[in-house]
Amino acid sequence: xxxxxxxxxxxxxxxxxxxxxxxxxxxAAYRWIADTLRPDGRVLDAGCGEGYGAELLRAxxxxxxxxxxYEGTTLRHAAKAYPQVNLVQGxxxxxxxxxxxxxxxxxxQTIEHLWEQPRFVAECARILAPAATLVLxxxxxxxxxxxxxxHTKELTAAELTELVRADLEIVDVLGLWHGPRLTAWEAAHGxxxxxxxxxxxxxxxxxxTALVTQTSYEDFxxxxxxxxxxxxxxxxxRTPRGHAR
Numbered sequence: 001x002x003x004x005x006x007x008x009x010x011x012x013x014x015x016x017x018x019x020x021x022x023x024x025x026x027x028a029a030y031r032w033i034a035d036t037l038r039p040d041g042r043v044l045d046a047g048c049g050e051g052y053g054a055e056l057l058r059a060x061x062x063x064x065x066x067x068x069x070y071e072g073t074t075l076r077h078a079a080k081a082y083p084q085v086n087l088v089q090g091x092x093x094x095x096x097x098x099x100x101x102x103x104x105x106x107x108x109q110t111i112e113h114l115w116e117q118p119r120f121v122a123e124c125a126r127i128l129a130p131a132a133t134l135v136l137x138x139x140x141x142x143x144x145x146x147x148x149x150x151h152t153k154e155l156t157a158a159e160l161t162e163l164v165r166a167d168l169e170i171v172d173v174l175g176l177w178h179g180p181r182l183t184a185w186e187a188a189h190g191x192x193x194x195x196x197x198x199x200x201x202x203x204x205x206x207x208x209t210a211l212v213t214q215t216s217y218e219d220f221x222x223x224x225x226x227x228x229x230x231x232x233x234x235x236x237x238r239t240p241r242g243h244a245r
Contacts, residue, residue: 012026012049012050012109013049013050013052014050014052017212017213018196018201018204018212020212020213020215021192021193021196021211021212021215024215024216024217024219024220025176025220025231025232026053026108026109027052027053027056027216027217028176028217028218028219028220028222029108029109029137029176029222029232029234030052030053030056030057030106030108031056031060031217032222032234033057033060033106033135034056034057034059034060034061035060036222037104037133037135037236038060038061039057039060039061039062039103039104039106039133040061040062040063040103041062041063041064041102041103041104042062042063042064042066042101042102042103042104043057043058043062043063043064043065043066043102043103043104043105043106044065044066044067044068044097044101044102044104044105044106044127045057045065045066045067045068045085045106045107045108046068046092046095046105046106046107046110046120046124047068047069047092047107047108047109047110047113048067048068048069048078048085048087049069049074049078050074050077050078050081051067051074051077051078051081051082051085051087052081052082053106053108054066054067054078054082054085055081055082055084055085057106058082058084058085062104064086065084065085065086066085066086066087066088066102067082067085067086067087067088068087068088068089068090068092068095069087069089070089070090070091070092071089072089075087075089092107092110092114092120092123093114093116093119093120093123094123095123095127097127098127099126099127100127100128100129100130100132101127101128101129102127102128102129102132103128103129103132103133104128104132104133104134104135105124105127105128105132105133105134105135106134106135106136107120107124107134107135107136107137108135108136108137109137109138109139109232110138111136111138111155111160111163112138112139112151112152112153112154112155113150113151113152114152114153115152115153117153117163118163118166121134121136121163121164121166121167121168122166122167124167124168125167125168125239128168128239129239130239130240131238131239131240132238132239133171133236133237133238134164134168134235134236134237134238134239135234135235135236135237136160136164136234136235136237137176137232137233137234137235138154138155138160138232138233139151139154139231139232139233140154140155140156140157140175140227140228140230140231140232140233141154141155141156142156142228142229143229143230143231144231145193145194145197155233156228156233157173157175157227157228157230157233160173160233160235161173161235164235164237165237168237168238168239169237169238169239169240170235170236170237171236171237171238172234172235172236173227173233173234173235173236174222174223174224174227174233174234174235174236175222175223175224175225175226175227175229175230175231175232175233175234176220176221176222176230176231176232176233176234177220177221177222177223177225177229177230177231178192178219178220178221178231179218179219179220179221181219182211182215182219182220185207185211189207189208192208192211192212195208196208196212222234
């Protein structure tokens with residue numbers, strides 16, 4: 001076992017009990033990609049952070065998985081924790097990969113951190129092969145709590161769709177929602193997100209502490225619906241078959 005990365009607010013990571021809700025929310029999207037889209041070729045996790053998502057994609061059947069991030073300490077941790085993932089330090093808007101390098105690019109909860117969002121999407125399109133797939137997730141700014149200073153620009157469903165459509169063909173625009181167990185808890189207690197943010201985790205109620213520690217990726221759903229009400233946005237896009245850069 002390797003040590004857990006310190007929690008800074010910029011990235012989530014496994015193994016931090018009071019962060020478990022956010023970790024499970026992120027993990028749900030990675031598992032949805034692995035189980036539903038089943039990427040099996042060369043896959044890039046752009047903005048891989050701690051590395052758990054890239055490892056999930058690798059374990060899910062991808063032939064070769066690369067993780068790209070800019071931060072050296074994070075990548076050194078990931079190299080120890082997930083030695084079968086190919087890790088690269090670099091800039092998301094100028095990756096250094098060759099044209100048409102990947103069959104799938106995923107970038108989860110990352111685009112909202114970037115100043116040059118259109119340039120990032122264009123770079124993803126450049127490194128994707130013809131008929132290859134891009135999957136982006138991002139917090140829905142209509143429902144996400146304000147004040148995360150790591151986020152340079154949060155997006156609505158319409159804004160994210162327009163951004164991706166400039167370079168790629170949209171396949172699906174979906175939302176991530178709480179599943180039945182979290183929905184039932186909120187019916188009795190109010191927003192679990194607000195409850196977590198309202199006070200230090202050492203002051204949480206027993207009910208909230210139990211909810212957070214027991215939350216898993218299975219407590220979230222990715223599906224169609226009223227996207228402005230969703231927690232996170234999910235866009236699946238594809239390069240045209242004749243795509244060449």
